[in-house]
Amino acid sequence: MNEEKLASYERCREKVRALCEGETDEIALMASVIGVLHSEMAGFFWTGFYRVVGEELVIGPYQGSVGCLRIALGRGVCGTAAETGKTQVVPDVHEFPGHIACDARSQSEIVIPVKNVDGRLIAVLDVDSELLENFDEVDQSQLEGLIAHVFGNFSD
Numbered sequence: 340m341n342e343e344k345l346a347s348y349e350r351c352r353e354k355v356r357a358l359c360e361g362e363t364d365e366i367a368l369m370a371s372v373i374g375v376l377h378s379e380m381a382g383f384f385w386t387g388f389y390r391v392v393g394e395e396l397v398i399g400p401y402q403g404s405v406g407c408l409r410i411a412l413g414r415g416v417c418g419t420a421a422e423t424g425k426t427q428v429v430p431d432v433h434e435f436p437g438h439i440a441c442d443a444r445s446q447s448e449i450v451i452p453v454k455n456v457d458g459r460l461i462a463v464l465d466v467d468s469e470l471l472e473n474f475d476e477v478d479q480s481q482l483e484g485l486i487a488h489v490f491g492n493f494s495d
Contacts, residue, residue: 341477344381348481351379352488359489365390365461368489370400376466377402385442385467388453389417391460396421399462406465407441415439420450420463426479430472442467449474451482456491 358371369388377386387401389410396410396417413422415437420427429448432438445467453462464486468474 344477345481347379347381348477348485351375352485354379355485355489365455365490366400369462372464372485372489373400373402380466382468382470382473383466384445384469385465387465388462389421389465390462391421396463401465403467404442404444407439410439416448416450417463417465420452421460424452424460426451426483428474428476428479430474432467444469446471447473449478449482451479451486453486453490461490 354375355372358375359368362368362371373386373388377383385401385403385406387403387406388399389396390399394412396412398406398408410418412418416427416429416432416435416439427448427450429435432440432445432448447468447470449466451464452460453464455461464482466474466482
């Protein structure tokens with residue numbers, strides 16, 4: 340399973356590199372990353388960005404069912420990731436205190452903080468799955484690496 344997952348992430352990295360190299364617009368980068376991840380990764384039911392706007396997260400580019408439009412910093416999985424600056428891997432969203440259910444079909448979730456080249460938090464990447472325990476350390480390391488690479492303007 341991890342070998343298949345790693346191969347999928349490698350395909351994503353190659354596609355994202357081809358699409359995004361040289362691009363600096365954050366929204367264009369977000370839309371491209373989402374399009375690739377959502378189409379390539381098995382079990383990605385909802386894939387999107389929430390952008391930091393003032394003291395809240397506002398929905399950005401996404402694919403999947405309708406998402407929550409605004410989330411307060413510190414609230415739910417996305418708000419917690421934004422407030423702490425740490426990736427949140429949630430095997431069962433029903434056990435996460437204060438989970439926000441934008442779609443009742445969501446069972447597990449991973450949220451990655453997104454920082455720009457200056458180290459400022461600009462967004463979170465939110466991925467939901469209809470499967471329990473869909474995300475693990477492989478997803479965390481691969482998504483964190485992809486996000487750092489893209490929003491660090493492809494510096495390794």
